[in-house]
Structure formats: structure tokens, C-alpha cells
Amino acid sequence: MDPILKACLDILETLHESCQAQISGMTQDALDWRPDDGMNSIAILAAHIAGAERYWIGDVVMGEASGRDRDQEFVTTGVSEDALSDRLDSALAYVREAFKRLTTDHLAEVRISPRDGREFTVAWSIAHVLEHTALHLGHMQITKQLQKSR
Secondary structure, eight states: OOHHHHHHHHHHHHHHHHHHHHHTTOOHHHHHOOSSTTOOOHHHHHHHHHHHHIIIIIIIIIOOOOOOOHHHHTTOOSOOHHHHHHHHHHHHHHHHHHHHTOOGGGGGOEEEOTTTOOEEEHHHHHHHHHHHHHHHHHHHHHHHHHHHHO
């Protein structure tokens, strides 16, 4: 694998390990708890991370439709720790396989977002996945801290 893509994958794998650590051992009530109206639960954040990664790498970069329902991610409730873990694992497994088919030459190529028709380079899309996953991992961590402080 190209060293740049390998570095990005290494970072994403580390982020996923941290996401998995956040949901590990949580009760269903804890997974579904929201700090306030309009805020996301850890279950929602996990579902959204998995959906977004699959969308940006699959739908946008690879041109392989995921059938993602973004709105549904934000109403996730009652989804078990195991099922959320599986969603995260599945998204990461897809990214691993996709990265095997990419090279540095692809990074400057432009792709079209099926959602809104906007143009993004492959490099931007990959960087966005890393940034987006890290952002929502932080939200998961803060939500878990808020739960513990109640």
C-alpha cells in the first residue's frame, strides 16, 4: 500500500480503536443517553461515524453506492453495543479494502458527491474522513464524561 494511504489508514484504525473503547461495556441506556435535546447519543455518533466513512470512501472516492440513510443515523436508538461495534468494524473493513485499490496518483483526482453534486479530490475526501471521525470521537468522549458526572 502507498505510504501516504497507509499512514491515513493507521490513523483511522487508531481512531476506531478509541471509538470501540468508548462504547465497550456500555448499557443500552448509556448508549442511547443524550446530554440534552438536540445533542447526540454515543449510539448516534457511532452510527454516524460508520455511515459517513462508508459514504466518503465508498460513494464518493470509489463510486460504490452504500445506500446510506444519513437522517436515520441521527435517530439511532436501541442498537446494541455489539451491533454498533459491527457497524464500525464493517466501515473500517470497507476502507481497508478500498485503500488497497488506491495509489498516490488517485489523490489529486476529482470526485463528485452523489448527495449534492459537489466536487472533492480523493485527498480531501480522505482527510475529511479522518477529521470527521476524530471530531465525533471527541463528542463520544465528552458525552461519556457527562454521563459519569451525572
